[in-house]
Amino acid sequence: MTDRTAAAATPAAAAPALADLPVRGVSLGHPDTVAAEHWLASLSPAPVLAFTHLVRSPRPHVALTLVFADTAPAGLDAALTSAGTAPASAGTAPASAGTAPASAGGAAGGGGALPAGLVASCPEAVAAYVARSSGRAVLYPGVELLVGTLSVADVLARSAIEQVEVLGGGAADPADLIDTGGFVRPQWQAGRLTLLTSPAAGGRLVPFETRHPTPCCAAH
Amino acid sequence: MGHGHHHHDHDHSHDAGGAADVPPALDLSVPDSELSPADVSRRGFLRSAGLLGAGAAASVLATPSAAAAAGLPHSHGPAGGGTAKGGFRWLAGDHHIHTQHSSDGQYRVIDQAGHGRAFGLDWVVITDHGSNAHAKIGVEKVNPDIRKTREELPDLLTFQGLEWNIPAAEHATVFVHPGRNEVGVLKQFEQTFDGSQLPATNTTEQNEAAAIAGIRFLGEQVRARKVEGALFLANHPSRRGIDSPHEIRNWRDADPTVAIGMEGAPGHQAAGIPAPNGRGGARGLYDNNPSAASYQGYPPETYRTWGGFDWMTATVGGLWDSLLAEGRAWWVTVNSDSHVNYLDQSDRGPDSDFEANGRYNDPVYTGKVNTTAGDFWPGFYGRTNVGSTSFSYRAVMDGLRAGRVWVDHGRLIKSLDARVRVAGDRRAATGTPLGGVLHVKRGTATELTLEIDLQDGPNWAQFVPVLSRVDVIVGSVTGPVAARDTFTAPDTRVVKSYEVTPGARTLSVTYRLGRLDKPFYLRLRGTDGKRTQPGLMGAEVDPAGPKLDVLGDADPWGDLWFYTNPIWVLPR
Numbered sequence: 001m002t003d004r005t006a007a008a009a010t011p012a013a014a015a016p017a018l019a020d021l022p023v024r025g026v027s028l029g030h031p032d033t034v035a036a037e038h039w040l041a042s043l044s045p046a047p048v049l050a051f052t053h054l055v056r057s058p059r060p061h062v063a064l065t066l067v068f069a070d071t072a073p074a075g076l077d078a079a080l081t082s083a084g085t086a087p088a089s090a091g092t093a094p095a096s097a098g099t100a101p102a103s104a105g106g107a108a109g110g111g112g113a114l115p116a117g118l119v120a121s122c123p124e125a126v127a128a129y130v131a132r133s134s135g136r137a138v139l140y141p142g143v144e145l146l147v148g149t150l151s152v153a154d155v156l157a158r159s160a161i162e163q164v165e166v167l168g169g170g171a172a173d174p175a176d177l178i179d180t181g182g183f184v185r186p187q188w189q190a191g192r193l194t195l196l197t198s199p200a201a202g203g204r205l206v207p208f209e210t211r212h213p214t215p216c217c218a219a220h
Numbered sequence: 221m222g223h224g225h226h227h228h229d230h231d232h233s234h235d236a237g238g239a240a241d242v243p244p245a246l247d248l249s250v251p252d253s254e255l256s257p258a259d260v261s262r263r264g265f266l267r268s269a270g271l272l273g274a275g276a277a278a279s280v281l282a283t284p285s286a287a288a289a290a291g292l293p294h295s296h297g298p299a300g301g302g303t304a305k306g307g308f309r310w311l312a313g314d315h316h317i318h319t320q321h322s323s324d325g326q327y328r329v330i331d332q333a334g335h336g337r338a339f340g341l342d343w344v345v346i347t348d349h350g351s352n353a354h355a356k357i358g359v360e361k362v363n364p365d366i367r368k369t370r371e372e373l374p375d376l377l378t379f380q381g382l383e384w385n386i387p388a389a390e391h392a393t394v395f396v397h398p399g400r401n402e403v404g405v406l407k408q409f410e411q412t413f414d415g416s417q418l419p420a421t422n423t424t425e426q427n428e429a430a431a432i433a434g435i436r437f438l439g440e441q442v443r444a445r446k447v448e449g450a451l452f453l454a455n456h457p458s459r460r461g462i463d464s465p466h467e468i469r470n471w472r473d474a475d476p477t478v479a480i481g482m483e484g485a486p487g488h489q490a491a492g493i494p495a496p497n498g499r500g501g502a503r504g505l506y507d508n509n510p511s512a513a514s515y516q517g518y519p520p521e522t523y524r525t526w527g528g529f530d531w532m533t534a535t536v537g538g539l540w541d542s543l544l545a546e547g548r549a550w551w552v553t554v555n556s557d558s559h560v561n562y563l564d565q566s567d568r569g570p571d572s573d574f575e576a577n578g579r580y581n582d583p584v585y586t587g588k589v590n591t592t593a594g595d596f597w598p599g600f601y602g603r604t605n606v607g608s609t610s611f612s613y614r615a616v617m618d619g620l621r622a623g624r625v626w627v628d629h630g631r632l633i634k635s636l637d638a639r640v641r642v643a644g645d646r647r648a649a650t651g652t653p654l655g656g657v658l659h660v661k662r663g664t665a666t667e668l669t670l671e672i673d674l675q676d677g678p679n680w681a682q683f684v685p686v687l688s689r690v691d692v693i694v695g696s697v698t699g700p701v702a703a704r705d706t707f708t709a710p711d712t713r714v715v716k717s718y719e720v721t722p723g724a725r726t727l728s729v730t731y732r733l734g735r736l737d738k739p740f741y742l743r744l745r746g747t748d749g750k751r752t753q754p755g756l757m758g759a760e761v762d763p764a765g766p767k768l769d770v771l772g773d774a775d776p777w778g779d780l781w782f783y784t785n786p787i788w789v790l791p792r
Contacts, residue, residue: 032511059423060512168521168756168768196520201494201772208520209509214501 018049018067018141023129024080025122027055027063036062037138043073051135051188053125063122065129080121132191136209140193146184149204152176155184155195162192167208172197179204183211278476280657280788281547281699308607308624308653310635311616313343314598315393316383316455316487316555319365320580321348321358325559326568327583329365332558332598333378339599339680343377343606343616345395350385350414357578359407370398377613382406383455384434385415388427388513389463391455393555394438397448397613405441405450409434428467432474439475449617453553454482458522458531459506461514465539466704472543472550480621481550484533484540484783485629486525487557489601491594492774498562499592503528503774517705521756527747527766527781528629528774532707536693536755536762541709544741544786545695551620551655551785554602554627560593561600600680601776602629605636607653623655626744628782631679633687637671638744640787643732654785659792665735666789668692668742672727674720681777688749689764692716692731697739697788713761736791743786751779 030036033052040050049067054060066072128134137143142159152164153174161184164172172178178197184207186195197205252260317332318325329346336344346366348354359382369378380402381395394409396402411417413434418427438450452471457463463482471479485504492503501507504525510516526534533540533552543550565588569581596602607624608615619625626636639651640658643665651669652658660666675685695712720727733742747766755762766781 054510054512054514054516056424056512056516062512167524168526168753198524199768199770201500201770206771210507213508214505 021048021067021069023126024066024068024072024076025063025124025126025129026066026076026080027061027120027122027125030062031060033062033136036064040064040066040138043076045070045073047072047139048141049137050139051125051129051137053122053128053135055122055124063125065122065125065135128188132188134188136185136187137193138185140186143184146180147182149177149179152178152205155180159184160193161186161195163189164195164197164205165189166205167196167198169199172205177204179206181206181211183207183209185209278473278549279547279700280549280790281697308609308619309611310605311342311377311608311611311619312599312603312605313341313345313377313616314555314558314602314604315345315379315381315395315453315553316347316483316557317344317598318348318383318557318559319346319362320569320582321354321362321578322383322559323349323351323353323574325349326566326580327558329362329369329378330372331583333369333373333376335600336598337373337376339597341376341599341603342611343379343613344598345379345381345393347381347383347393347395349383349391350410351416353575353578354382355407355410355414355417359410360403361578363403377611377616379613380406382410384410384413384452386454386463387413387415387418387422387430387434388424389431389454389467390457390459393453393455394450396438396441396450397617399447401441401446405438405447409437409441413437428470431467432470435471435474435479438478442477448614449621450478451617451620452479455555455557456486456504456506456530457482458518459486459504460508461510461518461522464515464517464705465542465707468539468543468550469548469704472548476549477621480623481552482532482540483530483555484552484627485529485554485602487555487596487602488594489528489556489629489776490562490596492769492772492776493562494773494775497591499594500772501594502771503769503776504530505594506530506769507771515705517707521768525769525774527751527779528769528776529766529781529783531756533783534766535757536714536765537695537709537712537757539707541693541695541712542701542706544743545698545709545712546700547697547739547788548700549623549655551623551625552627552783553604553620553625554629555604556596556598556600556602558595558598560590561595561597562590562593564590564593603627603631607655623785624653626654626782626784628780630681630685630777630780631675631677632685632746632748632780632782634673634675634677636673636744636782636784637669638784638787639669640666640733640742640789641669643667652787652789654787657788657790659790660736662737662791663735666733668729668731668733668787670727670729670731670744672746674725674727676725679777683777685780686722686748687720687727687746687782689720690718690727690729690744690746691762691764692718692742692744694733694740694742697741697790708757713757714755714763717764733789736789739788739790741786741788744782744784746782748780 036052047066048069051065053063055063140160145158152172155161166172186193196208198208200206319327319329333344366378366380379395381393384392384394386392396405435452441447442450488505491499491501491505494500506525508523522531565586566583567586569583572580574580605626606616606619608619639653641651674687678684691714694715695709716731718729751767752764753767755765
């Protein structure tokens, strides 16, 4: 395992290397980030960088950008390039490659077919990733170290997160404590990977995005 | 422009999705003498139904003369803004209450209404969720309970409504005037326009159009005399960021006699009480983050409450002000959104089959205190105070439609009378009230007179709230926006703050608004002063605005505010 010093060096060292790797944009019609992350978790090998992107049209859904350290899961690229019009095969291609995501197509469009108008490859998401204009990081260097309660300085040192802000209050103090809840999803903000936090009980901060937000109507 | 010319040339681009041409009966620039007998009759009905005049137009600039005098392009609509004068009887109410006919509710109608009446309310609206079960069964089954409640509680006005799943957007209160068609109209509306009843394959554009059609349908039911009134209020508008600015503008324009406003503060105000004695969640249950369905232009601040209020209302120079600065009449309310109440000792009825019966069985006493519920009983915390001409269903609907409304949390103040007057006029029967429009000649001096009876009795947390400060917020009226997703009003700011003298019984002030040179509006806000921070548009706009509520540590009784609806002053 890396020690703190080494971890601190990781993001900076990793960034140029990761930036050189190809980016894949994937749009499987996931209705929300939970479904998109569920599909993401099924990929083997897992990407080293994974972002979710909110896409409005043709109807609201969540796309992903993926960066693999070495090779992508077998079948993924074929699915993306064969997409275009009739991507029933696109969503299920990773599953047919035997790499676990049997639910890929099902989670996305229900029954394996993508909703009309959606294509498996998503240049819009790739453009957002490349420009660092928008996108929410799920997998990024150091994410596995962001558990429990950490200081802002710790979060910056351990991970690729470049800044921590407090909702309605500007930059967080490096000594402030964050209850991570093991769920830390920073976003591109003006080109920097930024974790937005909110004030919480006990003088702590918590990530702005909670793992289980209140559903629109609890019993529906 | 001469009367009778209700068609006129101008740029209609701001009116996309807006109302069609105004029928003669609704166009007050056409005198009665030029109408057909049928149209005279129609106008008489509309006037008596409160559908002409105050608050019945999308914009206070809706008449050509009002707009021309202000030097601004006019909007379509039947008439100008409020014209009523003088004082009113203020009736407190709550337009957002669930019962056992909601899949996430549990109480009987009489449970909610009885508590609401005991806690001081004069009117309530029963708003169970639109759903398959409700559209087929619940919307009918709840009606006998409501009618019985009207008999048992004659001092309470109990409306039947529902909580509409607005296609492509959040929820909304929809309710109608009582009458023999109240169920029929609500049922047809729900089955045709509720988001739960529309094809899942609909595009966003199709759903937004269905929302507009739904609001228009309600107005048509009133004009066809099936019900005497129908109103729409957008509920918890910022909770998930999915009520875009253009949708809100479209709703208002779809039928301004129906779509009148939004919740200035959401319900669920107990949800931030710290654990273990409370839920330890987010005040208002505002703990979401942007989704793919959200309007992507909204900042993260949108998704949280500020002093218990919704970001659209709490931000001086924000979304609400952007509507008011257009001259677009749009009102704010507060409510309980009561489903399951904090510290209650009952539970949903056992052995229920909600889908089959359209309701849960009656609640049962458990003996256990529910500390994780996030709601208050109706009337326990928030009040929507409506300036009414009498104690009646009609008068409450008319007052809401006219925007004669101020709201508070925790009984922060006892009463409020705010009027804009021609300077020096102190007659009791004059003065333009909340929601109204004062038209004066350019150069005329006007002033705000504000009388607040400070609270002298305890609220339902057993303390006497102390008002600390009142802010006067003023913005220029700049006419319709070019971009319908605009959500800022750069010219709106706090122009004056009054500190309340400790121990005082009243706050009585006159604020001179100067000689009119350009159209403007004002609104008022007050606080116990316990939690403030500079506003999101900067300290020069709002030096001490509401503070972001802390997740898991938001004592609702330690952070009280009141807000009023606006008054416009326009040159004539």
